[in-house]
Amino acid sequence: MSVLEKPSSISSSVRETDLLLKDLNEKKQSFRKNVVSLAAELKEVRHRLASQEQSFAKETVTRQEAENKAKTMELEISRLQDRLEARDGQLQVSASTSEKYLTELDGLRSQLAATRATADVSAASAQSAQLQCLALIKELDAKNTSLKEHEERVTRLGEQLDNLQKDLQARESSQSQLKDEVMRIEHDIMQAISLAGDSKECELRKLLDEVSPKNSDKMNKLLAVKDEEIAKLKDEIRVMSAHWKLKTKELESQLEKQRRADQELKKRVLKLEFCLQEARAQTRRLQRMGERRDKALKELRDQLAAKQQAESGGNNEKHNFWETSNFKIVVSLSIMIVLATNDVIKMAQPINGCKLAELDAEGLRMGGVSNPKLEAGLVDEFKTDGVLRKSEC
Template structure:
């Protein structure tokens, strides 16, 4: 019985020993697996802690970036408002510049017309000066003629005086001869008186006729000379009056032309001063417009640079943080 029992117990013991060893092996392997799992859990917990820390930092960075984005948006809005204001001001300046250009064009046209009128006035003045020179020459010629006529009148008056004197002398001589004859007749006797009377009757009629003829001729010449003198004096007076009236007219015309020339010169000076002022104002406005355009271009460049800057949502750091957070969420969801 004992041998049969031993034979039946030994394989059971062997099985138990095998099972114990296999169980021990399983326990050892399970312990090793537990250690590995615990190590993995510790490493995963550390990784989770790191990921949570990184996630918090990423959230903080995201919040900070959102704040910065809000600030940048506000700055962009402010700059857009400034740009709109500057563009409106630039448009106003451009309108004012266009108005100034129109005014400059009008002033240039006025200046050109005034210059043309001044040139025409200068041409008229030159023509009138030539006419004045011609008239002064003619006046000088008339004055020379008048002086010649005056000399002729003086000579005629001298001739008249000399002839009147000679006529008086002849009459006095005739009267003296008659007196001498009458005295001689009175002194001499009657015989001689008869002879003298005969001689006087023969001689005196002839002499008296000759003397009367000469006196008549002289009287006619004197009358003609007087008429010529009267005519010359009247003609000279008329010429002098005409010359004086012409001189007054020329003086008035000269004064009027001088006034017109002065007015035109004053208008030209005013037009030139206005054009200079408008040109200066236009230059100032052009400089201001250039400065505004430079400012606008600078702002546009700054805006383009700011727009060209990488967006926070497109940055590599943000993408890495998002990918890590997605991995963490996947791992947590699996567990």
């Protein structure tokens, strides 16, 4: 029983060992499969780890670059912030200066308006004075024509005086010839009486006594009348010659004064025309300066608005403020303001039209116009209108 039991036990043990070996082989194969799979997984994990290490190295490099860029950007931001603060200060200064310039320009605008008004008033007064001077020139031409007519009358009267003097001389010569003829006739009669005999002497003497007193009375009366006429004519000629000499002297003096007054008026008309042209040129210059100033102010305001928008929007352009167009415009505006003030000072000076018109009135008052009523009317008219309205000047 024991021997039979031993082989059965051995076979059972062999079966168990076979089962164990089979199980072991299966486990070994599964273990091998697991090892192979684990090796593959390990290889894959190593590959992943290598790729992760490479990516980590790249990330570290990029992180360092980013840190360097961040540091440089921080430095740049700090520098830009400092520059922005400086730019803000400059903009505040430029804004204050631009406001000051704007106030000055407003004052200059009011001054320019006042100077324009004065220039317009002076131009109008100069035109009125010019018209008055033209009227005076016309009156002077009329007076010159009247003086020429007076000169012609004087020449005609001089010719008449010469004719009267010639007539007087002819009458005196005829009177002397008549006296000589009477004396010759008396002498011939006396000779005839002496040659005739004593017989005829009594008859001739009777005839002479009858005829000679009548003839002598007639001749004496005629001679007395002629002498009176000659004396009257001499007196009239003397009076007329003295009167016309005085008249010619007076007319010559008045003509000379009128010529001088005409020359002075022509000079003053030229001066008034020059003043009028100067006033017109000054007004045109002021208008052009006002247009340029308005244009520059508009550009400056637009640029300041654009600059403020750019600064508020974070525009960080690297431009020097002293080279910007704003600063150049401000400098040009300051130069233009200085030039405008000089022109305003020049324009504010009184135009010489008023003084010239007053001198014209004084010249007419002292110039010696022949007609005193006309002279008074001209002087009054020049006082009312020709002094260029002193209140307006």
